[in-house]
Amino acid sequence: MLNLVLFGPPGAGKGTQSEKIIEKYKLVHLSTGDLLRSEIKGGTELGLKAKTLMDQGILVPDEVVIGMIDNKLRENRQAAGFIFDGFPRTVKQAEALDALLRSYNEEITVMVGLEVDNEELTKRLLLRGATSGRPDDQNVDLIRKRIQEYNEKTTPVADYYRQQGKYVGVDGIGEIDTIFTTVCRAIEK
Ligand code: AMP
Numbered sequence: 001m002l003n004l005v006l007f008g009p010p011g012a013g014k015g016t017q018s019e020k021i022i023e024k025y026k027l028v029h030l031s032t033g034d035l036l037r038s039e040i041k042g043g044t045e046l047g048l049k050a051k052t053l054m055d056q057g058i059l060v061p062d063e064v065v066i067g068m069i070d071n072k073l074r075e076n077r078q079a080a081g082f083i084f085d086g087f088p089r090t091v092k093q094a095e096a097l098d099a100l101l102r103s104y105n106e107e108i109t110v111m112v113g114l115e116v117d118n119e120e121l122t123k124r125l126l127l128r129g130a131t132s133g134r135p136d137d138q139n140v141d142l143i144r145k146r147i148q149e150y151n152e153k154t155t156p157v158a159d160y161y162r163q164q165g166k167y168v169g170v171d172g173i174g175e176i177d178t179i180f181t182t183v184c185r186a187i188e189k
Helices: 014-025 032-041 045-054 062-075 091-103 118-132 140-163 176-188
Strands: 002-007 028-031 081-085 110-115 167-171
Touching (some): 014 028, 032 062, 045 062, 062 091, 140 167
């Protein structure tokens, strides 16, 4: 099985690269951001709670996203592999993911980190906000808060996989197809 974590700050291009990776490697896409937005759309209790935090650019509790991933792994037992997008975002989530995969005799194959500087991220998110309708992409303060959450809580996750020898950094600025070629090289290494 190929189990890939696609890592990087908001606006690094994880969604765009995910689509291309899924097509090429036939992986099941697990994006916690997408899963949470679908809970909000469905008006569920979980969605309502998550929305309050997401509207402030704050991470939702670890137990909530770990539970969602647990369900999805269970539902997709026949998958050729998974691409984790926007998850894990804390070391606690990374440890829980390792434990879940271990229970299936599986493990993370590689973490590919898309590296993009803060100025470019803000520019890209505002541009995306103009068309995506995502409220958290339309406000500079909220974008700053999300990048701050990323720097404080999520960057240690890269170290977690680096210590396991699984982190590969990729320059996330440039042509989408050029970045994709580098991502594929990192996956197949
Ligand atoms: P994203 O679509 O990945 O940018 O996520 C949008 C928002 O959903 C984030 O700002 C968080 O509030 C929440 N979220 C998504 N994934 C996670 C996660 N793995 N852990 C905690 N919160 C998350």
